[in-house]
Amino acid sequence: MAAANQDTTRPQNTRAIMTFLREHSPFSSMDDTHLAHFAEHATLRFYADEDVVLSPEEGVVKRFYIVKQGRIRGERHNEKEDRAETTFEISQGECFPLAALIGERPTRTLHRASGDTFCLSIEQKAFITLFSESEPFRDFCLRGVSSLLDQVNQRIQSRAMASIGSSNSLDTPLERYALRNPIVCSPDLPVHKAVARMHENNVGSIIITDDNRHPTGIFTLRDLRTMIAEEKGPLDTPIRQVMTKDPCRLPATADAFEAAMLMAEHHFAHLCVVDDDDLLIGVVSERDLFSLQRVDLVNLARTIGTATHLRTLVSLRTDVSRLVDSMLAHGADSGQVVKIITTLNDVTVRRVLELNLKKSDPGIPFTWLTFGSEGRQEQTLLTDQDNGILFETPDGMTEDQVREKLLPFARKVNDELAECGFTLCKGNIMASNPKLCLSVAEWDDWFIRFIDASTPQNLVYSSIFLDMRAVFGPTESLHRLLERVLERIRKNALFQKMLAGNALQRKPPLTMFRNFRYLNEEKKHVLDLKRQGLAPFVESVRVFALANGVENANTLERMEQLSKKGVFDAKDANAWKEAYSLIQAIRMRAHQEMLDKGEDLTNYIDPDDLNPLDRRILRESFRQAQRLQQKLEVTYQL
Amino acid sequence: MFEHIKQWLAQRRGGAIGDHDPGNLPTPKTVDDQSLSHCRLVVLDLETTGLNASKDEVIAIGAVAIEGGVIHLDDQFDLILRRPELDIRETVLIHGIGTEALTQGHETEDALLYLLEWMNGDPVLAYHSAFDQKFLEKTLRAQLGYTLPHVWMDVAELLPAFFPDSNTKGRGLDHWADFFRLDVSERHHAAADAMVTAELTLMALNKAQKIGVKTLKELAEKLHYQRRLKNMHRY
Structure with missing residues (x-):
């Protein structure tokens, strides 16, 4: 009751602004009193398309803004080509200009309205009050927008993490794993002596090396089991006769993920880790990679x-x-x-x-x-x-x-x-x-x-x-x-051009106003993440890949190759890879949820079901798809 | 603003009329060379018991102020009146002020006095303003004997004057709000409607600035011209 009472004591328009704020980060994690403070001290401003909102000439920034409707574009002058370049876009629910406001300096980027735009804004004084009183707000301002992507990744990981509680990341290079000093022996050692050595050291594998410490074979407890079960020979057989020859190996710079993939493909539980000269450095086992057996x-x-x-x-x-x-x-x-x-x-x-x-x-x-x-x-x-x-x-x-x-x-x-x-x-x-x-x-x-x-x-x-x-x-x-x-x-330039034209058939689902464009009238609030979200990336990247002799079929690897070949600017390639991966991640999470509920899997989602952060991420990812398609248009003059 | 209201309420509870000297209320301003980018404009919306000004009554008043081309949320008015003769309870429920106020109850007269003071004689804008003007003037006259005329402007005229080519699907407030994709937090809530009307007004003022309409007088002339044009088209 108290809360309801509280709420009716505030004017309707203040409540409406608080409701709007609650849908966006960091306001979603702020206390009502702080949101009310914001709403009661806010002004609402309107900017028509192309109006300047903030410019470096205005001096030290004195206000904090949040886009209520429309978009703001950051514009930087490109000296070389003498034209304005868009450096970022701020859409509904996003705040600006954080760095300048906190650094008490003028903004370095011209902020311009893109389409009819309304911004809520508070003066420095109210900003400072919120900054000092609200921890989520302070964190947000200090970490800036870069924390946004962290948040998404954290959220994806935290979903099933709760019951697992491991900090292992598959991106970790193998050299960072505590590689046990490998137990080695020479090829002529009898099996029973090798097994004794394994037993003494409490390990499940032994690496057979030549005189120069190059790995030539591996022998594991599983091999021992097979050897005995299938009566392959007496226990004093030289180990070289029963070892697995030419063991799989990876350089120390490879990451855990590559190791896991190699193991999964060949069904090994152990891999040799070697240096650039193929000298044995260590052994990594499946257990090392996945400290918990659940990820098996x-x-x-x-x-x-x-x-x-x-x-x-x-x-x-x-x-x-x-x-x-x-x-x-x-x-x-x-x-x-x-x-x-x-x-x-x-x-x-x-x-x-x-x-x-x-x-x-x-x-x-x-x-x-x-x-x-x-x-x-x-x-x-x-x-x-x-x-x-x-x-x-x-x-x-x-x-x-x-x-x-x-x-x-x-x-x-x-x-x-x-x-x-x-x-x-x-x-x-x-x-x-x-x-x-x-x-x-x-x-x-x-x-x-x-x-x-x-x-x-x-x-x-x-x-x-x-x-x-x-x-x-x-x-x-x-x-x-x-x-x-x-x-x-x-x-065949003509074929390339036709492919490019075909790749442009599927537009990312954003309207001119940067709202989501839904599938059709019948499915009013539905996006198809595969056809509308991923396909624009996959198809555009394919054209560039085929035209530039990239043999790989994987979209992320194609982008990587195209970046190496200089077809894509490295920064663009990263942004596109990231955007593509994020759409894919949202799609996969949706699949897991459908599976949990026992529903049939589809690629459809209602963006309203996403949290505001994911909605924003999705919108930005679609914008990246538009940029990629623009590159295709320019390249093939479509 | 809330501080002011609280003070005012405190005074009222003391039984005194306080600052509200009915003989000394603000004088409405006239249409002059006030600069549109500086002057204060009141954007208002009334909720009534019906459409007939001769027998229906005002039940809620919502208003926001535009000053310097910006809506200031610390300068707004959001009152629900429950007129004694319209309601069995002899109360005026005043929302947006405080739980105390809710339980205390106040006379319509006081709310209207406060409104007049808050309006400060500034020009009033409303959507289909003739309606709000009729009701408000009637109420002010009946309750306070107040008859000074404010300057009223109709946002329903303002919008087509500055956005003549807009293909709205009708001439209502909702149509314009839809056309510009504005959100109305709660339709038919006086304050929310006043807010969206004010947002549309901001858009019109932005456009006015760009085509050289800089003063209140120029704005009034533009509307006057627009009205004549429309009348001519009728024949």
Whole structure:
């Protein structure tokens, strides 16, 4: 009652301003008395489009502003090109000018209204009162806007973190892990002596090195178990006969994430860490990486990779989802998590193929291809099958004869993958489709037609077939195929321009007023994070990547490569990578929530369901997508 | 401002009329060469029991002040009147002042005196101002015998005068608010409506400044011209 009473004692307009403030950081964490102080001391000002709000000439900044409606643009003069450049944008609920106000100096940037804009503002005196009395407000002002991204990351991580409580981050370089001084031995040592040495040191592995301390093999307790169980030899066998030769190794500068991925892919629990000269520095184990067993990536990958029944594979899919939760909690960013999901999906696909080969081998070697998001290694929990087959036609056989053998096999694999949760592709982009089960020559022809005789119609398929990767089988012929495709695209300016035009079809969902543009009239408050949010990035980046000979299909890696090649400005590339990752992160969190509630997974979200901070992040990320598309427009003069 | 009201209430509780000397209320200002970017303007909205000025009554008054082209939230007026003859309780509920005030109750007369003092004789703007003007003047006359005319301006005329090409879907306050995507915190709450009217006024004043309409007089002339133009179009 007290609160209600309190509230009715304030004028309606004061209450309305407090309500507005509460929707935005840092006001959302401030006390009502402080919000009331702000509201009662505020003025409301209007600026028409292009009006100057604040300028360096006005001298020391005396007011604190928050955008109530509209946008403010920071403008800096570019000396070289003699034109104004937008350096930042401030939209609804955001504050300015923090640095200048706190530093008691004039602003260094011209602040200009962009569209009809209303700002609430308080004088220095009220600002100082709030600054000294409200801790959240003070923190916010001192840390400035840069803390915004920290907050998002913190929030993503804190979701499942509560029950885990680990500070390990997968970004940590391996050298920062407490690498145990590796237990080593020479190749001739008998197994029982090596095991005794492991026992003395209480470790699960021993590295076999040559005279120069280069690692030549590894022997683990698991190997010992296999050796005894399968009666591979007496315990005085020299260790070199039973060790795993040429152990996996990483430089000390690699990060924990790379180590985890390598382990997951090959099902190892130990990796050698070496220096630049391949000299052994230490060993890192799965346990070291994930101090808690809940994040059991390697074990999960191993279980999937050795499952003997489809049933087991199906049941393991729920573990994948649980793993994603833990990964987010452990500080993996969305880029890492999609890669993990892709890796686990790859392992599943491979296992389904292997199990089927055991049952009925069609007898013809083939490469299993994946396209689209799986090709880009950007799968989330919501995924459907986009796959195909590439084969070398054996002598004495026609391509159709090969297909006759491969297609029934592929059909079985497609169906079993569907049982594992990879939805059948509605567009029939699947290996069991005769049009996608092709020989090297046929694929080559296919791409020639695709590139040289392109129509707007088949450009729709660019997002599928131009992001291609082999998951199973020999990769050499695919590599050569891709080289020819890239070469053709690089030479074909018209095709590039058509691709660019196609990439501009999907606009980021922002209106002219920087509000969210919703999907359609029927779905009034719905955004499609995949089609409206991620696709503008994926498609624009693909055009630049193909035009500049970047072979990688992963969007983040493509941006990295484009930045290295100087096609993207490094700062832009970082902003775009960040924006793309943040949309992806919001999408994945939405997926996890849908899963928790037992709902079907979709890519739709209502921005009103997001907290104000995420809404702001989303808006800024979409703005970055617009910038990227603008670069495409300029490059291809569209 | 709240301090003022509190003081005023304290005085009222003491039983004295205090500063409100009905014979010495502010004299309304006339249309002159006041600079629009400096003068104080009152933007007001009334809630009434109905549309008929001869029998309906004012039940709430909301107003904000624009000064120097800026809305000052420490200079606003937000009162709900419960007129004795309209309500079984012999009270005037005054919102936005304090719980004490709520329980004490005050005469309509006092609220109106306070309003007059707060208005300070400054020009009054309202959306469809003829309506508010009729009701307020009637009430002031009936309760206080106050008959001095304030300068009134109609924001419903002001907007089309400065934004002639705006394709609003109608001529109501909501239409303009929608057109400029303004939020109304609580529609048909006098203070909230006054606020959105004031926001629209700020936009018009910004435009006025740019096309060289700098004084109150020039603004009145512009509106006068606009009215004549509209009348001519009728024939």
